[in-house]
Amino acid sequence: MSASPSDSLWWRQAAVYQIYPRSFADSNGDGMGDLPGITSRMSYLSALGIDAIWLSPFYPSALADGGYDVDDYRNVDPRLGSLDDFDAMVEAAHAADIRVIVDVVPNHSSNRHEWFKAALAAAPGSPERARYHFLDGLGDDGELPPSDWPSHFGGGACTRVVEQAEPNAGSLGQWYLHLFATEQPDFNWDNPEVREDFHTTLRFWSDRGVDGFRIDVAHALVKDMSLPLRSKPALDILVDDGSDPLFDRDAVHEVFEGWRSVLNEYNPPKAAVAEAWCPFTDRRLKYARPTELGQAFNFDLLQAPFDAAEFRSIAEKCLSEAAASGASSTWVFSNHDVVRHPSRYAFPDGSTRDDLEAWLLADGATPALDLARGVRRARAATLFMLGLPGSAYLYQGEELGLFEVADLPAASLQDPTWFRTDHKIKGRDGCRVPLPWSATEPNLGFGGTPWLPQPEWFGSLAAAAQDGVAGSTLEMYRAALSWRSKLQAEETLEWLDSPEARVVHYRRPNGWEVITNFGDAPAQLPSGVDLSKVVLSSGAPAVENGTGAGGATIEGETTLWLAP
Numbered sequence: 001m002s003a004s005p006s007d008s009l010w011w012r013q014a015a016v017y018q019i020y021p022r023s024f025a026d027s028n029g030d031g032m033g034d035l036p037g038i039t040s041r042m043s044y045l046s047a048l049g050i051d052a053i054w055l056s057p058f059y060p061s062a063l064a065d066g067g068y069d070v071d072d073y074r075n076v077d078p079r080l081g082s083l084d085d086f087d088a089m090v091e092a093a094h095a096a097d098i099r100v101i102v103d104v105v106p107n108h109s110s111n112r113h114e115w116f117k118a119a120l121a122a123a124p125g126s127p128e129r130a131r132y133h134f135l136d137g138l139g140d141d142g143e144l145p146p147s148d149w150p151s152h153f154g155g156g157a158c159t160r161v162v163e164q165a166e167p168n169a170g171s172l173g174q175w176y177l178h179l180f181a182t183e184q185p186d187f188n189w190d191n192p193e194v195r196e197d198f199h200t201t202l203r204f205w206s207d208r209g210v211d212g213f214r215i216d217v218a219h220a221l222v223k224d225m226s227l228p229l230r231s232k233p234a235l236d237i238l239v240d241d242g243s244d245p246l247f248d249r250d251a252v253h254e255v256f257e258g259w260r261s262v263l264n265e266y267n268p269p270k271a272a273v274a275e276a277w278c279p280f281t282d283r284r285l286k287y288a289r290p291t292e293l294g295q296a297f298n299f300d301l302l303q304a305p306f307d308a309a310e311f312r313s314i315a316e317k318c319l320s321e322a323a324a325s326g327a328s329s330t331w332v333f334s335n336h337d338v339v340r341h342p343s344r345y346a347f348p349d350g351s352t353r354d355d356l357e358a359w360l361l362a363d364g365a366t367p368a369l370d371l372a373r374g375v376r377r378a379r380a381a382t383l384f385m386l387g388l389p390g391s392a393y394l395y396q397g398e399e400l401g402l403f404e405v406a407d408l409p410a411a412s413l414q415d416p417t418w419f420r421t422d423h424k425i426k427g428r429d430g431c432r433v434p435l436p437w438s439a440t441e442p443n444l445g446f447g448g449t450p451w452l453p454q455p456e457w458f459g460s461l462a463a464a465a466q467d468g469v470a471g472s473t474l475e476m477y478r479a480a481l482s483w484r485s486k487l488q489a490e491e492t493l494e495w496l497d498s499p500e501a502r503v504v505h506y507r508r509p510n511g512w513e514v515i516t517n518f519g520d521a522p523a524q525l526p527s528g529v530d531l532s533k534v535v536l537s538s539g540a541p542a543v544e545n546g547t548g549a550g551g552a553t554i555e556g557e558t559t560l561w562l563a564p
């Protein structure tokens, strides 16, 4: 392995590429991406210039939630390969100087996990049931759910079971908690056996050479299950003080302190990043403390409109948060849970999340999107973000400028949201369509007939179609990641004045400058900007305006990088 193994801080400013394994590359022609498929594309990943890959779950699963319903935390789904294939992939990644992060899903298992099967077979009050949250129902006969808690994908968060153990075998009995799909029962994190088992899982993958972990719904593990359960008809966190019964409770931090001890058994210590959709930053940063996970995703830029003041204030806030906690900041625009950002940025200004969902439901027919603008803004936003201190999390296909596939045939949809909302919310399949590798090969070079159909227009964005094409999004990402690793500097920046509010300008300590024009018309560049230092542009290169008065202009919705 050559991925500088002793560098224990590699993750602080890494470019991490998220792979959704089922949709990346299919090596055996069954239509589902797999681990050998990832290994086969290692040279592509290496040429892209990323520092690490993060794999969404590849564990045995019935795929009730795309693999986030895990049957066995210490194995590989046979459709995606074997443990030997995993080892081969890690070896190939390390040989290419690419680190490997895997997803851990600790809030819930699948309903096919051995422990849950044992819990169903056991009686109420048994140790088997105590690994999950089994509760008696309300009402005369326990026929009412024990809480009004909704699940994230629609419907209630409690499901009643048919008892299997005597004397009540065959009759309706207790209820179990699942904050997500019915097939995803929540673990009881007050149970030391659950805690110990996840330590075993962390060691299992660490021993196999992984370099870090991404922790799914990290803020949900510890819950207040004291009876009667408190009412919570909506899932959003309403109070920023740790008193919510389900999310972001103070006691969750003991769990991650324990994890840090396990991760620190290794040299270098394993990295970790929390997925914690906590809106309140002074609480969110706790997950990222050096005594816990080191990083937590922040989804602020992802949720923000493409706007100069918003982007700057988010960057300032997140960087000061990170500095205060000792963490390094994270940035992300797209992942497997959200509409791809070139599509988001193509919506009319002022559009809301509801508008995005209505658009998906209308198969992308209304509103008509301004796709050219969407991709222009996405490229500018990417260069704005890649210049910032901290780690950039990129989602497979964004380097190709892929848009969301809004018009997947209803029969192909698989997201549990679609089913649990009675087809009122379409869900996340549109960002999970298998990648286009080559316009001229069957199934666009993905492998077998893809598990979600690729639209015809995917071909024009295929990797091979952009390879070596000046100005293509793929070449922009490659150039940006290459410059980024050369220009990487201390984790600070200085904001510089600019003559126009829509232009944001910052400089890293080594003189690396980033200038973004968030407006749609050309803007005057700050005085003193030396255009001969421009090494990269997200759009058309900046031009001298020839007046001699204001220096030069920057095109609308464009980012420039200047190297010292």
Ligand code: NOJ
Binding pocket: 065, 068, 105, 180, 216, 217, 275, 336, 337
């Ligand atoms: C967050 C994951 O990113 C998402 O895909 C999944 O559905 C939920 N957690 C539940 O595991």
